[in-house]
Amino acid sequence: MSTTFDVINPATEALVASLQEADVAQTDAVIAKAAKAFESWKKVSPGDRANLLRRFSALVTSHREELAQLEITNSGHTRGNALWEADNVSNVLNYYAGAPERLFGKQIPVAGGVDITFKEPIGVVGIIVPWNFPMPIASWGFAAALAAGNTVVLKPAELTPMTAVRLAELALDAGIPEGVLNVIVGKGSVVGARFVSNPTVRKISFTGSTAVGKSIMAGCADQVKRVTLELGGKSANVIFADSDIDRAAAAAPGAVFDNSGQDCCARSRILVQKSAFDRFMEGFEKSVKAYRVEDPNLDTSQMGPLISKKQLETVQSFLNDKDDAVAFTGTAPSGPGYWMPPTVLMPQSVNARTWQEEIFGPVVSVLTFEDEAEAISLANASDYGLSGSIWTNDLGRAMRVSRAIESGNLSVNSHSSVRFWTPFGGFKQSGLGRALGPDALDAYTETKNVFFATE
Ligand code: NAP
Ligand code: MG
DSSP, rough: OEEEEEETTTTOOOEHHHHEOOOHHHHHHHHHHHHHHHHHOOOOOOHHHHHHHHHHHHHHHTTHHHHHHHHHHHHHHOOHHHHHHHHHHHHHHHHTTTTTGGOOOOEEETEEEEEEEEEOOOOEEEOOOOOOHHHHHHHHHHHHHTTOOOEEEOOOOOOOOHHHHHHHHHHHHHHOOTSSEOOOOOOOOIIIHHHOOTTTTTEEEEEEHHHHHHHHHHHHHHTEEEEEOOOOOOEEEOOOTOHHHHHHHHHHHHHGGGGGGGGOOOOEEEEEGGHHHHHHHHHHHHHHHHHOOTTSTTOOOOOOOOOOOHHHHHHHHHOOOTTEEEEEEEEOOOOOSOOOOOOOEEEESSHHHHHSSSOSSSEEEEEEHHHHHHHHHHHHOOOEEEEEEEEOOOOHHHHHHHHHHHOOOOSSSSSSOOOTTOOBEEEEEESSSOOOOOOHHHEEEEEEEEEEOOO
């Protein structure tokens, strides 16, 4: 007996759709279909595979308005973000369409023969996607995986399945054969867990919480299953007194409140050099109060609601802690929907729970530091190491601090660190392996070495 579940619009609490959720037997059937499709997909010539991915990319572009609207309705993403996300899928597909013809091996000098390495596809790849960026994260996995000759089973989060289901239909419309890109809607504990235990799935690419990531890594150990993990973060935004403080203050809200703070790269720990603190906070308060939290359908909207009632409650449980003072807040609509104003905290010390744990909502904490050494040590005092920013006008300091911070993706005098042609991933408990850029292809291939005797 199959069960259904409801997908809810987080800005209005209206019902978006009721979908069937797959059980273990249905999951196994789709995995078997993907394994069968792998036998022919891996043999599709590089040029043909490239063309199919380019066609898929073009179809995503011609459906960008529809895809964006689905994401606004399902996830409460602002219109600006949702359009960027649809375009990101198209760009990522187009970028990896360049890969099949460039999956170079090496020719390594040896005595008595020729030695060549090949980048072989792994087989069926299981991709598990969280609810915060449903479209981009799905595509970062499937575009690289398909380009390298794998087939894919993909599980979107139950809260946000709508765009993944539509993308799989567009892949078929583009001419990508049946069984090559499969989207299975269902629970993580059922469908996702089956990707881990079913031996036909040869690799898992998981994006989500560090706790679930650890259990997936442990589960994969049993079959020595390949695994890529993109997990949580508690990234630092380090502002030195020698930087353009007004610019840093104007940019700080977007660096943490974008997507309502539900961003693994959110710069949720602000570290300001003591001598610049007052000036920074004055500018920051102005920019937080001006941050537009409103109907995500509006072009002017900078922040929408949180994804669910449960997430709103989780985020609010971090507030009113005796270890924090609320410095100031922004605004938010009232009425239906899971709304919350951007909130700025001043923790008493680095031991505050809000300074240590990923909140995954529109909450940011501010602390001060004296000098460069203290800034580095505070930034690194975290189990996470995903992202971060450094504001300084001293080139030497920018170099020193960006080399010293233990994090996979840093930006200097900017908050932008995710580009589809550069590698993305975490140090420490923020993950394992890299997505995007040229590096992701290593995550979806095995290196095979062959020696040909010539004597
Ligand atoms: P989550 O609870 O870990 O869920 C992520 C995905 O895993 C969902 O599809 C979920 O399915 C599935 N899942 C849950 N339990 C599972 C299990 N036992 N076996 C297999 N799959 C399982 O994370 P979330 O709450 O959706 O997302 C928030 C977290 O993701 C944050 O910590 C954030 O930092 C992290 N994140 C990291 C990155 C990055 O690139 N590093 C990007 C985005 C998000 P269901 O929910 O449908 O049951
Ligand atoms: Mg969860």
